Structures are given as structure tokens and as C-alpha cells.
Amino acid sequence: MKTLKYLMIGILFLSFSNSHAQVSVNVNIGTPPAWGPVGYDNARYYYLPDLEAYYDVSSSNYVYISNGRWIRNRSLPSVYRNYDLYNEYKVVLTDYRGNSPYDNFKNHKSKYGKGYKGKPQKTIGQKPGKGNNKDKHDNGNHGNGHGNGKH
Numbered sequence: 001m002k003t004l005k006y007l008m009i010g011i012l013f014l015s016f017s018n019s020h021a022q023v024s025v026n027v028n029i030g031t032p033p034a035w036g037p038v039g040y041d042n043a044r045y046y047y048l049p050d051l052e053a054y055y056d057v058s059s060s061n062y063v064y065i066s067n068g069r070w071i072r073n074r075s076l077p078s079v080y081r082n083y084d085l086y087n088e089y090k091v092v093l094t095d096y097r098g099n100s101p102y103d104n105f106k107n108h109k110s111k112y113g114k115g116y117k118g119k120p121q122k123t124i125g126q127k128p129g130k131g132n133n134k135d136k137h138d139n140g141n142h143g144n145g146h147g148n149g150k151h
Contacts, residue, residue: 030058034125035085037092045101046090049112051080054101055090063102070102086127089117 036046036057045063046055053064053076061072076083091112093101101108 030056030060032057032124033060033085034123035088035090035127036124037090037121038124040092040094043092043094045093045096047093047101047108047112048085048088048090049108049116050088050114051076051083052105052109052114054093056101065102070100084127086123090121091116091118 030044032040032043033055036055044056044058046057047053048055051064053062055062056072059072061074062076063070063072064077065071066077075081091108096104
């Protein structure tokens with residue numbers, strides 16, 4: 001009887017461990033926006049140099065400074081409402097796994113100032129109302145778009 005009890009506890013423990021592992025693997029998976037760069041399915045954050053803001057793929061939120069505080073919002077502030085994210089360069093933060101990418105903001109701002117352009121990037125989807133998704137800096141050489149914050 002004692003052996004059966006330990007066996008049941010062991011099975012219960014393993015079941016709990018397996019279900020917990022599945023949950024933590026799926027938590028950070030999000031759907032990149034159509035304006036996101038191709039080739040970064042596992043990246044959680046993009047740094048947007050011209051806006052001095054971040055985009056969190058897992059929660060579909062922008063992260064930016066408002067009144068001296070970093071906030072998360074589903075949309076950009078009204079001053080950027082008409083900004084063309086398809087033509088904005090995205091620095092893909094492939095080496096960051098936390099919840100506060102802005103902890104590295106001074107470094108990102110210094111390395112990737114406004115107007116920063118790395119290798120040409122192709123977007124995941126097409127710009128609404130356009131026949132193609134080539135931006136004005138695209139010379140046909142699509143490269144791999146690695147602006148990964150590791151420079």
C-alpha cells in the first residue's frame with residue numbers, strides 16, 4: 001500500500017512538472033506584427049530608434065516614455081499615430097529575455113540613434129494598400145536584417 005502511495009505521488013509530481021514546462025515554453029510566444037522584420041520568430045522586443053521606443057511582440061504593446069515613466073500601450077502616442085512602421089528600422093533585441101528592455105535604453109539610444117539604418121529589412125507582411133513591401137532603402141539585397149543589439 002505504501003509503495004502504491006509513493007507511486008501515485010511520483011506520477012502526480014511528473015504530471016505537474018510536464019504541464020508546468022509546457023506553460024512556460026508557450027508564455028512568451030507572440031505573433032509578430034506585419035511591419036516586423038522577417039526572420040526573427042523568437043524575438044520578444046524590437047527597439048524603434050526613430051521613436052526611442054520598444055515593441056513587445058509577446059503582448060503586442062509599445063513601450064515608451066510618457067511623463068517621465070515607461071508605459072505599455074497597445075498603440076503609439078498620438079504624436080506618432082501616422083508614423084510608418086513599415087519603413088521604420090527595427091533593431092531586433094535577440095539577446096534580451098527580461099521584462100524591462102528600457103533598462104538598456106541609454107545604450108540602445110547611443111548605439112542606434114534617430115535615423116539609424118542597419119542592413120536592409122524585409123517586413124513580414126505588406127503595407128496596407130501597397131502592392132509590395134519594399135521600403136525606400138531597399139535595393140533588392142534583402143540581407144538578414146541583423147540589428148540585434150550585440151554590437
